[in-house]
Structures are given as C-alpha cells and as structure tokens.
Amino acid sequence: MTIREFKMPDVGEGLTEAEILKWYVQPGDTVTDGQVVCEVETAKAAVELPIPFDGVVHALLFEEGTTVDVGQVIISVQTEAGAAEAPVQEAAPAAAVPAPVAAEPEEPAAAARQPVLVGYGVSTASTKRRPRKAAVGAPAQNGTAPAAPAAPVLPAVPAQPTGERPLAKPPVRKLAKDLGIDLAAVVPTGDGGVVTREDVHAAAAAAIAPQVVSAEVPAAAPAVQAAEVPASARETRIPVKGVRKVTAQAMVGSAFTAPHVTEFITLDVTRTMKLVQELKDDPDLAGLRINPLLLIAKAVLVAIRRNPDVNASWDEAAQEIVLKHYVNLGIAAATPRGLIVPNIKDAHAKTLGELSTSLSELVATARDGKTSPADMQNGTITITNVGVFGVDTGTPILNPGESAILAVGAIKLQPWVHKGKVKPRQVTTLALSFDHRLIDGELGSRFLADIAAVLEHPRRLITWS
CATH class of the missing domain: 3.30.559.10 (Chloramphenicol acetyltransferase-like domain)
Known part of the structure; x- marks a missing residue:
C-alpha cells in the first residue's frame, strides 16, 4: 500500500488560499478518481474539489472552517502499490534554491486528463504561510505539521515562467499592489509577455464586488449570529x-x-x-x-x-x-x-x-x-x-x-x-x-x-x- 497526498489546488486563477467548508468523506471511506471529497470557498466562489486518484481515505489534514494555503496537503489516501494512478508532479518551489523532490513517472493517460478545476497548482510567487491547525487523524512530526511541497500545475491558460519576475511597467506594478493582485498569477496579454493594466483589472474583476446590492438576490447572511454573542460581550x-x-x-x-x-x-x-x-x-x-x-x-x-x-x-x-x-x-x-x-x-x-x-x-x-x-x-x-x-x-x-x-x-x-x-x-x-x-x-x-x-x-x- 502507498500513501498519496492531495494538495489544495489553485481553484481561482492565482488565489493563494481557500477555506474548507465541508468534507464529503471520512477516514476509511473509499474514493475514486474524480470523486468530490470536499467543498472550499475562495475569495471568488465556492468550489467542489475532486480527487485525482483511487484509494481509501487515510486522514483529513484540516478541519472544516480552516483556511488553507494553496499547495498544502489537505487529505491523504491509501492506494494499491503499482495501481494506475494520475502522476503527481511537483511544481518548482518559490524559494531561490529549489529543494530536491522525487518525481513519479508520468503516464500518457494522465496527460490527457481534463481537470475539473481551473488548474491544479500554486502561485509560486506567494510566500505567505499561516500557522496550520492541528491535523485531523494525522500526527505532527517534530511538534509541527509537515511542510507541503507545491502542487502540480496544469494551468488553463499560459502563465509567467516559474521563478521569473513578471514583466510589467511601474504603474502596472503599483496598480497590482493597490488591488492586492499577485503579478505572477496574472496572465499577460501584452507584447513579449508584458502584464498590462487591463490584465490586472481582469484578474481583480473576478474577485471583487462594489459595495452595492441587487434586489434580485437575498441579502447576505450575517457573519455572526446574535445568538452566538454572549450577553456580557462588549465587542x-x-x-x-x-x-x-x-x-x-x-x-x-x-x-x-x-x-x-x-x-x-x-x-x-x-x-x-x-x-x-x-x-x-x-x-x-x-x-x-x-x-x-x-x-x-x-x-x-x-x-x-x-x-x-x-x-x-x-x-x-x-x-x-x-x-x-x-x-x-x-x-x-x-x-x-x-x-x-x-x-x-x-x-x-x-x-x-x-x-x-x-x-x-x-x-x-x-x-x-x-x-x-x-x-x-x-x-x-x-x-x-x-x-x-x-x-x-x-x-x-x-x-x-x-x-x-x-x-x-x-x-x-x-x-x-x-x-x-x-x-x-x-x-x-x-x-x-x-x-x-x-x-x-x-x-x-x-x-x-x-x-x-x-x-x-x-x-x-x-x-x-
């Protein structure tokens, strides 16, 4: 038996994190290639995540309600040794000195796979990492959760070359910084692969919404219900x-x-x-x-x-x-x-x-x-x-x-x-x-x-x- 790991993919064209809303499986459950195992929420939308291989759930690494960085392992699965599996290739890490990784042999069938998500991958320009919560059903090593290598990248559109600084003029860089957009995750359309102002706006438009409301959709539920706030609470x-x-x-x-x-x-x-x-x-x-x-x-x-x-x-x-x-x-x-x-x-x-x-x-x-x-x-x-x-x-x-x-x-x-x-x-x-x-x-x-x-x-x- 082999333990395989499934990492949080980039489900929204360059987003760096997502919150696990709901698990659809538990340790011991059998899963098949393409089966939805959980629902996550990003800054853009709620997305169901399918797992790309068969096996038996070994452990869920995060609880519901936890915000997880893209590229971190969220679930481990026991698979049969030698079984046909979709290869998990490691993306080049964002660090200046790449760490050695063991790559599994790629199979032709995997290359033809059409991923359900926007892309399995992590924005390599992101270095933000938040403390991980205690793993569910998996012991920590040396008192901390194991670090996860970057997830495989299968982008739906061309991206900036890994490790290279995105090409953009200073005003465009300032705009991206003001809007909180990672230039490395923006798809360039300018000549020679230059990121334009339009590219930055396009990346921001999918994730934002003006502070305005339509009559056609019910109002958003409050973040904190009144019943959840103790009477003695002052804030x-x-x-x-x-x-x-x-x-x-x-x-x-x-x-x-x-x-x-x-x-x-x-x-x-x-x-x-x-x-x-x-x-x-x-x-x-x-x-x-x-x-x-x-x-x-x-x-x-x-x-x-x-x-x-x-x-x-x-x-x-x-x-x-x-x-x-x-x-x-x-x-x-x-x-x-x-x-x-x-x-x-x-x-x-x-x-x-x-x-x-x-x-x-x-x-x-x-x-x-x-x-x-x-x-x-x-x-x-x-x-x-x-x-x-x-x-x-x-x-x-x-x-x-x-x-x-x-x-x-x-x-x-x-x-x-x-x-x-x-x-x-x-x-x-x-x-x-x-x-x-x-x-x-x-x-x-x-x-x-x-x-x-x-x-x-x-x-x-x-x-x-």
Whole structure:
C-alpha cells in the first residue's frame, strides 16, 4: 500500500488560499478518481474539489472552517502499490534554491486528463504561510505539521515562467499592489509577455464586488449570529477574509486610482412601470421574468449605443483609452457568501427575452453560490439596485477596470407635476458614478439623461434602437 497526498489546488486563477467548508468523506471511506471529497470557498466562489486518484481515505489534514494555503496537503489516501494512478508532479518551489523532490513517472493517460478545476497548482510567487491547525487523524512530526511541497500545475491558460519576475511597467506594478493582485498569477496579454493594466483589472474583476446590492438576490447572511454573542460581550472581532477581504482591497484601489464623479437625476417612471405590467401579461413572454430591472438594463444598453464612448477603460501603462465595442453588463448581487458582480456577456446583442433569461440565470446561479470566476471577469459597466432597501440613491464605487456604475433608487409613489397638474406618480432617483479620466461632465450627463429619457418614455426602447 502507498500513501498519496492531495494538495489544495489553485481553484481561482492565482488565489493563494481557500477555506474548507465541508468534507464529503471520512477516514476509511473509499474514493475514486474524480470523486468530490470536499467543498472550499475562495475569495471568488465556492468550489467542489475532486480527487485525482483511487484509494481509501487515510486522514483529513484540516478541519472544516480552516483556511488553507494553496499547495498544502489537505487529505491523504491509501492506494494499491503499482495501481494506475494520475502522476503527481511537483511544481518548482518559490524559494531561490529549489529543494530536491522525487518525481513519479508520468503516464500518457494522465496527460490527457481534463481537470475539473481551473488548474491544479500554486502561485509560486506567494510566500505567505499561516500557522496550520492541528491535523485531523494525522500526527505532527517534530511538534509541527509537515511542510507541503507545491502542487502540480496544469494551468488553463499560459502563465509567467516559474521563478521569473513578471514583466510589467511601474504603474502596472503599483496598480497590482493597490488591488492586492499577485503579478505572477496574472496572465499577460501584452507584447513579449508584458502584464498590462487591463490584465490586472481582469484578474481583480473576478474577485471583487462594489459595495452595492441587487434586489434580485437575498441579502447576505450575517457573519455572526446574535445568538452566538454572549450577553456580557462588549465587542466581537470577525476575521477579514474571502470576498470581503478582496472587496475591501479592490474598493480602496478603485477609489484612489480612478477620479470618481457622481451625478444624480430624479425622474417619473410611471410609464415604465405600466409597461412592466403589460409585458408580464403578454403571452409571447410567458415564462420569462419581467421586472423593472430588466427595462432599466435595456435602457442602459440603449444609452450606451447613443453614447459609445462611455463604454471604455483606462490603460495607464500604455496611456490609452480602450473603447469596448461590446457590453458585458454587470449586476451587483449580495449572496450568502458576500457581494459579487457577475456580468451578462455581450448584453448589447441580446433581445429583451434573451436579456430576461440571462438575468434569471445570473440570479439563480448567484443564489446557489455557483457563480464562476469567468462570470465575474471582463465587465464593462455595472448596475446596482439599492432601492430594494428603500434607499433613494447612493454614490457607488466603480468596479475596477470599468468606466461607470449606475445605482437605482427606490421607486415610490410621490407628488409630481404631470401635464401641468400635481398628481401621484411613480418616481425614482438614479445615480451615475464614472471615471472622470474617461468621461467628462458633458458625456456623463448626456448618458445619464438618455437613460432617464428611456425610462420616462419607454417607447424610446424602439425608436432609439
């Protein structure tokens, strides 16, 4: 019999740690190649981990709720000697002097394996190591937990060469530092393998979410239940990790990198609310989720078509404005695991029915905690609905790499001058925050005014399309 070890893989394109949420196996259980053995949570999403070989569980090295660095052994399995196994190759360690490792012979079948995860591997640039908790079912050696060599790397995309310093200009390095992004884990797209500002933003976008909330997803569960706090307690400390940690880093970076400007407009959306009801009653749209957010999203897309320069990003390294000829529309959502901003890819090319379907799928996936990192990457502009809490408006912070974010306030029945008379009308306030490097006051004002014009007179969804 041989003891084989399975290490915490990089489940999120360069993330350095993950928390073990739940074990699906116990010592003595038989496992097969590809069987899910545990669920872990990273700063991006919750992911189920399949084990890449057969055997009998020997020991679980960490308890549920433990945060484990990528590359550390989390489970050991007894396998039969000489059995066909997926080889575990060691990645080059981050230390300057590589330690010798015993490599097992590689089999052709293993090379053809399609990993379920983003990649089995560890970011070699990370030197951060936290103290390990006591192992479950495995004794410590010399009073400490055994050090784990780096895990095998099977990246889905090209990465920086192991041991080499990533190529990037000083402004890009500063941006990565501000956003808490490991440059060694960023996939370069610049000439000669140079990491660009866009590459850093793309890496950050999947892990961050603005401090905004969508009406479509239930509010996140509190980190500490009131019943868990003793009556005598005067304060409670909550570890900053996961989504909240990355969100905080990204928001600080965004606030102090892009010069924010916020403009507001209050408008009568009575006609839009009537149209929502008419569309709900339309048999051709039966089975689709029709709500105000759908028409607001469509209004934003129409306004972008009329003002295409707002759909852009700022490339600090190249000193260029990058105009996007597509719209990946982000919808901010609060989930039980924290705030995320998945986006609808190529939303500009979708019909109203297709947009409704995409919104419904986005909401369902976020509610189930199954939003993938790819769903949160490469957004171009974001909508957030703060009105669900009865809030009139706010000043949202830009999602890094994007040019604008629209906050939608509560829709309330208010006195409004309509056709020369004061009448009760459905009224809301929109707030648009934008990057003043990309969007000047005139362009930002015209964009916001166009959104409002569509919502005041929704027939413009047709006449302006």
